[in-house]
Amino acid sequence: MRRQLARTLLAQTFGVLIAASAGLAQAQSAPEALEWLRKIYQATHDLSYTGTFVYQQGNHSETSRITRRADARGNVEKLEVLDGVPREILRTDDAIRCYLPSSRTVKVDRRSDRRGFPTLLRGEISGLAENYTVTKGESRRVAGYACQEIVLTPKDNLRYGYKLYADASTGMLLKAVTFDDKGETVEQFTFTQLAIGNVSRDKVKPWPTTRNWRVEDTDATPANLEQAGWTIAADLPGFRKVAEVTRTLHKSHPVDQVVYSDGLAAISVFIEPVAPADKPVQTGLANVGAINIFTREVANHRVTVVGETPASSVQRVAETVNYRQPH
């Protein structure tokens, strides 16, 4: 508690100094807002809960049930999509498993280190404040909880903005809205029902698989694309490389993947060879909600850039992917 207070004071002092020295009408991240971010991060990491939430994008909406069991020995999170074709994702500390009962397939993505798993906000909060201005908004009720609004306004147009609504007492995230540079909502997810607290083990049991289920393992391993002759030279301030792997995506050949992140939004670059038998690679942009996907061909390879960012960012990254035969 004392450390938090000290940090807050420090942040406040620092904030004041910056404001004073900058002398410009610049919006600064309010220190209490940053503290709220920390609280939200902590909550999504520590809490057990079951709830139903709705994801909305345009006219499309999808309802899912999520159950999380936080345990000293390891966390388990289960996501079941309730609309349409049943799908289930189970996340444990060491793997993500995606169950597709309709095709009796389990896709497995193992992690070789038991690090715990992603929540809505992770890593250094101060890092986020480099790329977003974080401020407190109003109070509002969501799913019966009194929530505090926290707004993350991007400092450039390479990323989206977010409005987060967190339970005042636990910090649990109840609603998140992604907005674009026009201030319009791109997508949102919101809990319609949430119970925080004890979750029994049987609530996070995986989908019972039987014989004939295909197991597709991604076999992801570290890679070095530069050594293979690839360069990605995009100038995207605030984004740093966080992963570089080779994995099995489509069963016939390995795909390289490089991931960049600004602490909140991530961009993945996928590079895979093209066979003459394939249809020619179509260059262009596709979109799934807040996710933009840009495809192009480089040196007989299909380059696919996937990002939770405005279209310009993924296009920019894609256009700077280059190949030179290594010596």
Place this chain on the structure above:
Amino acid sequence: MKAKISALMDGELERHELQEPLKLLARDEDALACWRVYHLIGDAMHDRCMLSRDFGARFAERLASEPTVLAPRRSNARWERAPWLGLSAAASVAAVALVGWLALAPREAAPPLAGPVAIAPQKAVPAPTALAAAKLQGPARIPLPSATNDYLLAHQAYSSRITLQGMTPYVRTVSDEAVGSAGR
């Protein structure tokens, strides 16, 4: 003994229980056959490759004619201090470079994508910067790639979202159908 081999192969024996089954595996053909069959079961459940019957024997021959490797005795202190079952935790702390659900810490070793960090003048709601907009032509729109679900699943491990946009109706039918029809 077979029960011990079953637990051994899963890494679920205590350190002090290892000696016996390992010694047996070193000299007893039945024990070795048991290890082989139990692993064959796992391979069958995963639909793995089959190999010719004498693969093992051929390899054993090759291995026998290889000069025996002897690694210099390294201090295994780090490993030995950690409890047997917790070894993977100790190793994971060291394995920063590996694929994993990395804690996103922008201050770590990996350099930024390029160039100095540019901070545009701040407004409450940012307007698109004219420079960036002018540079890019409107891109061609194409339909979602058929592998979108796979890309999104691979991507979402590194993203921070609770929702999985990958599993949306737009692409679901395409990929599920493709998998379903070929899956018989």
Place this chain on the structure above:
Amino acid sequence: MTDRDIDRELVARAQRGDKRAFELLVQKYQRKLARLLSRFVRDPAEVEDVTQEAFIKAYRALPAFRGDSAFYTWLYRIGINTAKNYLMALGRRAPTSTEVEAEDAEGYEEAEQLRDINTPESVLLSNEIAATVNATIADLPEELRTAIQLREIEGMSYEDIARIMECPIGTVRSRIFRAREAIAERLRPLLDTGKEKRW
């Protein structure tokens, strides 16, 4: 990921001169590696040669393995390099090369057509073996079936399985063993008769 711990132990022993320990690792990963390498090389005999070569290379490189990564991760990389070198030595290129030669194109095309199968048909696990394993599993009492599936397909530790099945760890251990023995019993006659030439 607890079977990584047994890998570590076996590697440590192999590094101290115990070849049998390395053989145990080979028995564990041979088919998994072969399936991976069959993406580069299609002929079953070639797949076996390259797989053996990869294991030998791994054995020779063992002193350099520090255990910072999982053994299979390390083996996987050696496997891929071995396969690529093999192809290059034959004047063929690996699928991830930027220039796809005409003769490779055909091979690569075949691989692409195998949409739902990781490996060429000819190297898939013998139908009878796989069928026997699956049929036995389907016939097992539910608690044995669940236990072996959680262990083999989900790769869960006994501890996790115990949590999910809500029983003591000792029970998990026993169930997995009994499942394995039940399947092994049905398999042994198949393997012994010599009718099966490949598994």
